[in-house]
Amino acid sequence: MKKTKIIALDDDPTGSQTVHGCLLLTRWDVETLKQGLEDDSPLFFVLTNTRGMDSARAAAITREVCVNLKRALVELAEVGCEPVPVMVSRSDSTLRGHYPVETDIMAAELGPFDAHFLVPAFIEAGRVTRDSTHYLLVDGEPVPVHQTEFAKDSVFGYRHSYLPAYVEEKTGGRIAAAQVERFVLDDVRGDVMNRLMALTGNACCCVDAETQADLDGFCGQLMAAAEQGKRWLFRSAASLLTALAQLPPQPVAREAMGDYVRDGRAGAVIVGSHVRKTTEQLERLLEMPGVEAIEVDVGRLGENDRVLLETILGQVRTAHDADRTVAIYTSRTELSFPTQAARLAFGERVSGFLMEIVERLPETLGFLISKGGITSNDVLSTGLALGASRVVGQILTGCSVVRCPDDHPRYPGLPVVIFPGNVGDREALATAYRRLTGRDRSLPTNASHRSHDPLPRRA
Structure with a gap:
C-alpha cells in the first residue's frame, strides 16, 4: 500500500x-x-x-x-x-x-x-x-x-x-x-x-x-x-x-522546552510583526527581569545603515556579556506608503537589516525567539541559513520550537521559537521567555536597564 x-x-x-x-x-x-x-x-x-x-x-x-x-x-x-x-x-x-x-x-x-x-x-x-x-x-x-x-x-x-x-x-x-x-x-x-x-x-x-x-x-x-x-x-x-x-502528543512538554537552551545562556528575541497583539506582548516582555530592549528605528534606514547596525550589535554584545536577553524590535509607528509594492519593498529592506543582526548574534546565544511570520521565515532561511529544520513541538499554543542541526556552523543545537504575530494573549511572549529561562513569575520586574523608554501604545 x-x-x-x-x-x-x-x-x-x-x-x-x-x-x-x-x-x-x-x-x-x-x-x-x-x-x-x-x-x-x-x-x-x-x-x-x-x-x-x-x-x-x-x-x-x-x-x-x-x-x-x-x-x-x-x-x-x-x-x-x-x-x-x-x-x-x-x-x-x-x-x-x-x-x-x-x-x-x-x-x-x-x-x-x-x-x-x-x-x-x-x-x-x-x-x-x-x-x-x-x-x-x-x-x-x-x-x-x-x-x-x-x-x-x-x-x-x-x-x-x-x-x-x-x-x-x-x-x-x-x-x-x-x-x-x-x-x-x-x-x-x-x-x-x-x-x-x-x-x-x-x-x-x-x-x-x-x-x-x-x-x-x-x-x-x-x-x-x-x-x-x-x-x-x-x-x-x-x-x-x-x-x-493524526500525530500522537508531542514528546517534549511545553514547560520543559528550557532544557534545550544552550548552556543556560541568555537569548535574543527578534520582533518584526506590527499587529497590535504583538505590540502588547512586547510591552509585557520588556517588563520582565533580565530583558534588554533594543529598538531598531526603521525610519533611519537608508541614512547610514552600517553605523546603525554596528551600534545595535554593540548593544547586543554588552547585554549578552551581562547575561541579559535582548529584545530587538522594529519601531512600532506604522508608516504609510503610496503603493502596495512600496510597502512590500520596504518590508523586505527592514527584514534584510534584521537578518544581518541575526547573522551576527553572539555565538554563545542560548535561544532565539522570532516574533512574526515573515520575520520567522527570514530568520530560518537567511539569518540562520537553514535548508531544513525539524519541529520539536510547541512551547505555547500556536508557537513551534525548532532546533538548528548539531553541525550548524554558528549555532549548533540552538532552539528557535517561531512565534506568529497574531497568536497568544498579552502574557504569551513573556511566558515563552519564562519557560526558556526558568524565571519565576513572582520575580520583581526591572525596567531600569532598558535601552529606551516604554513602547508607545497604539490607538
Whole structure:
C-alpha cells in the first residue's frame, strides 16, 4: 500500500504550530524536496514565504515548487518509492494571503483535483467557522473576521467573513458565492461521503469547524474518499494539518522546552510583526527581569545603515556579556506608503537589516525567539541559513520550537521559537521567555536597564 505524504506549501513558517517531528524546508530544489518526501514523518512543510511577496512573485515561487515537486516524485518513483501526495496550501487563519493565486497554480501544475477546500479554522487560537462565517474569539466572544484589524490589511484586506462571499470577492466573481459548496457543522459532524464522492472539477468548498473533533471526523471521510480515487486540494490554517496527520502528543512538554537552551545562556528575541497583539506582548516582555530592549528605528534606514547596525550589535554584545536577553524590535509607528509594492519593498529592506543582526548574534546565544511570520521565515532561511529544520513541538499554543542541526556552523543545537504575530494573549511572549529561562513569575520586574523608554501604545 502506498504511503500518504502531506505536503504543505506554507506562505509563512507558522503552519507547523499544531504538529511536531516534521521537517520545515526553506529550499525547494529537487533534492531537498526528496529529503522531505523520504522523511519518516507523515508531513513536511515548504516555507515559501509568499505572504511577504506581491502576487506575481508569489505565483512564480508557487509554480517553481510545484514543478520541482513533480520532478522529485518522478525520480522517487523510478527507485520504487511512490508516496501519495496530499497537497495543502497553508495560510493565515485570519484570511490574509494570496488566494486564489496559490491554489490556482497548484491545481494547474498538480491537478486535476475534484475539489479544493477552504478550512480557515485554527481551533487552538480561537479562530472558528460556523454557518460558513469565520470568527475570531475575542475575550470569549465571536467577532466576524471582517470586523477585525486583519481585514484592513493594506495588501490582503477583505470585506466579508461569510466564506462564499469572501471567495467571490477574492476571485473577482469567477467563483460566485452561490457556487461554493458549504459543509456546515451538521454536515461535518455527520455522514457526507455521498456528497464528497459527487464533487468534481475542482469544486470550491468551505468547511465549518468549532472543535478539533469536527476536523478529525471530516478528514476521516475525506481520506476514505481519497482511497476511492478522489483528489483533494486544501487551503487551510493549521488545525486541518493536525487532523490529516493524526500525530500522537508531542514528546517534549511545553514547560520543559528550557532544557534545550544552550548552556543556560541568555537569548535574543527578534520582533518584526506590527499587529497590535504583538505590540502588547512586547510591552509585557520588556517588563520582565533580565530583558534588554533594543529598538531598531526603521525610519533611519537608508541614512547610514552600517553605523546603525554596528551600534545595535554593540548593544547586543554588552547585554549578552551581562547575561541579559535582548529584545530587538522594529519601531512600532506604522508608516504609510503610496503603493502596495512600496510597502512590500520596504518590508523586505527592514527584514534584510534584521537578518544581518541575526547573522551576527553572539555565538554563545542560548535561544532565539522570532516574533512574526515573515520575520520567522527570514530568520530560518537567511539569518540562520537553514535548508531544513525539524519541529520539536510547541512551547505555547500556536508557537513551534525548532532546533538548528548539531553541525550548524554558528549555532549548533540552538532552539528557535517561531512565534506568529497574531497568536497568544498579552502574557504569551513573556511566558515563552519564562519557560526558556526558568524565571519565576513572582520575580520583581526591572525596567531600569532598558535601552529606551516604554513602547508607545497604539490607538
